[in-house]
Amino acid sequence: MKHFCLIFTFLLCSTSNFYAQEQKSPEIPAPKEFITQHEGIFGGKKISYTATGSEMYLTNSKNEPTGAMWSVAYTKSGSIEQSTRPVTFVFNGGPGSASMWLHVGFFGPKVVRVDSDAIEDDGGAPYPIEENKFGLLDITDLVFIDPIGTGYSQLIGNGKGEEYWGLNQDAQSVATFIRQWVTENNRWMSPKYIAGESFGTTRAAAVSQALEGNGQALALNGLILISQALDYEGSTSIDDNITSYVTYMPTMAATAWYHKKAGQGKTLEAFVEEARDFAYNQYVSALYKGNLISSQEKYAIAQKLAYFYGIDINFIKRANNRVLTSRFKKELLRDQGVALGTLDARYYGDDPDDTADSPELGDASSYKVSAAYTAALNHYFTNDLQITMDRPYLTSGRLSSWDWGAGGEPMYVKTSRRLANAMRRNEGMKVLVACGYYDMITPFFDAEFTFSRNAIPMDRVKLTYYEGGHMMYNHQPDFEKLAKDIREFIIEK
Missing domain, CATH: 3.40.50.1820 (Alpha/Beta hydrolase fold, catalytic domain)
Incomplete structure (x- = not known):
């Protein structure tokens, strides 16, 4: 019995030492x-x-x-x-x-x-x-x-x-x-x-x-x-985020101008200023009215968005005058079979599926x-x-x-x-x-x-x-x- 207790005590101490060693912080080398x-x-x-x-x-x-x-x-x-x-x-x-x-x-x-x-x-x-x-x-x-x-x-x-x-x-x-x-x-x-x-x-x-x-x-x-x-809030283009529809609108207009889909005959700065004015003074109020907007006003907004975005008005109407950036990047140059970049919309990539509603390969301005x-x-x-x-x-x-x-x-x-x-x-x-x-x-x-x-x-x-x-x-x-x-x-x- 005495011999057993000695062995038990030895094992207990060894186990305790083992766990104590396990709990020590890893050895850290000097910073390089x-x-x-x-x-x-x-x-x-x-x-x-x-x-x-x-x-x-x-x-x-x-x-x-x-x-x-x-x-x-x-x-x-x-x-x-x-x-x-x-x-x-x-x-x-x-x-x-x-x-x-x-x-x-x-x-x-x-x-x-x-x-x-x-x-x-x-x-x-x-x-x-x-x-x-x-x-x-x-x-x-x-x-x-x-x-x-x-x-x-x-x-x-x-x-x-x-x-x-x-x-x-x-x-x-x-x-x-x-x-x-x-x-x-x-x-x-x-x-x-x-x-x-x-x-x-x-x-x-x-x-x-x-x-x-x-x-x-x-x-x-x-x-x-x-x-x-x-x-x-202003940089998250998702459904129902009204702020983002407003804040992204002039960028999409500028992008359409760059790709010669809108604003031709005007300088970039002039076209962007026109988009700012529309965003603040017409678009934001129409968005907040939601379904309370009249059909005439809704159509007028769709016309203006088609003018700024350079995409078909029927697409604008199907989107209920709320075009997400992911869809805009695919739609603007759909006739050329390419999708725009995110970090920089000057870039574009050749996606395998031209019928998709958003870019498939990722951000062309990143992977390029x-x-x-x-x-x-x-x-x-x-x-x-x-x-x-x-x-x-x-x-x-x-x-x-x-x-x-x-x-x-x-x-x-x-x-x-x-x-x-x-x-x-x-x-x-x-x-x-x-x-x-x-x-x-x-x-x-x-x-x-x-x-x-x-x-x-x-x-x-x-x-x-x-x-x-x-x-x-x-x-x-x-x-x-x-x-x-x-x-x-x-x-x-």
Whole structure:
């Protein structure tokens, strides 16, 4: 019996030790860092700069590392005057998108080139990569951020997705990264900007507010919102969402103009202004009347929509004067057997089924450029920045589930009020909003609709327009115009 008890006690202790070992946090290696030196011509000036690709570990309330956030920072070499040298933090959207698009598409020292006229597919490698002579490194340092689950950023230790994968969690983690980067690089006195695209603008507004808290208030000098998405009601084209029928209407008119189906003989700006006037002064009231509208008024609205959309009035009538963007993208060039892109309606793809009511192959403006972007970034990281990682760079992260933070009752995602509050508390913060006329996912009229309400101080907001889409920088004239507009925005006092 005594012998049995000794064995039992030994087994019990061994089992306890085994489970104790199992409960320990996984061993976490030191964060990786890759530093290289470069020089280039930006804004007509020769600039020497340091490129730093690195991981920053984020911790939980127990100070345990739970996330490794990857970034690539470009900082001017040598001593700088911190009170005058700005730093701009850059990210894309998704949620789940890495910063690749803005990195090798617009802001980075080197950029990939795709067909500016949105006709040719990117095809197979090789792809043209060139020095970004319109880059901004002469006036600002740049830090490209990949949120957890995108790019090389990942969960580590006992980190869990719910700590990062949500509107508020994401904003807090990015705000934490920015504070840590500013502290580690001694940049608290530098002017600070955020540049975001798409959901990245949703995030930018939330981050601007998050940076005010946690006992370390950090005030931004400005936000650069490329293809803004601060209130999803106006960028969600679904049945019965009256707001979206109004906000998308001028974009569909602009797209019909571009493809020579409507507005011929008029400038784009004149035709768009005509569409704005119709949307606000006739279309919105007709939509709210619903079935109470008279048959004469209903027919008159159908005629105007056919005039602006460049599609058959019978199609408009069958749609009850409410044409969803997915159907418009298939219908406008149905006679040519092609479907329009979403991110940029200049693009089109050859779907296998010409009778379908919406595009089948996906977004032509995405699949016609994504291979070039992905190859360019991987090539650039390996050969120019000498980055070698033990995992692939995920341009679209595999996030499990996303917490939109609605708080119970279903509602559209909205961070416009957060921006308004941040701007009112920080009277030095200004905002640049870049809008593409052919953006069929975040329409330019929605930007106007969003910023005209929500208590946003409009005297510090500037809206600019481009003859491209969501990624207007894929259109070379817009690439140059956007660079000029951002340069002026950062320089102006």
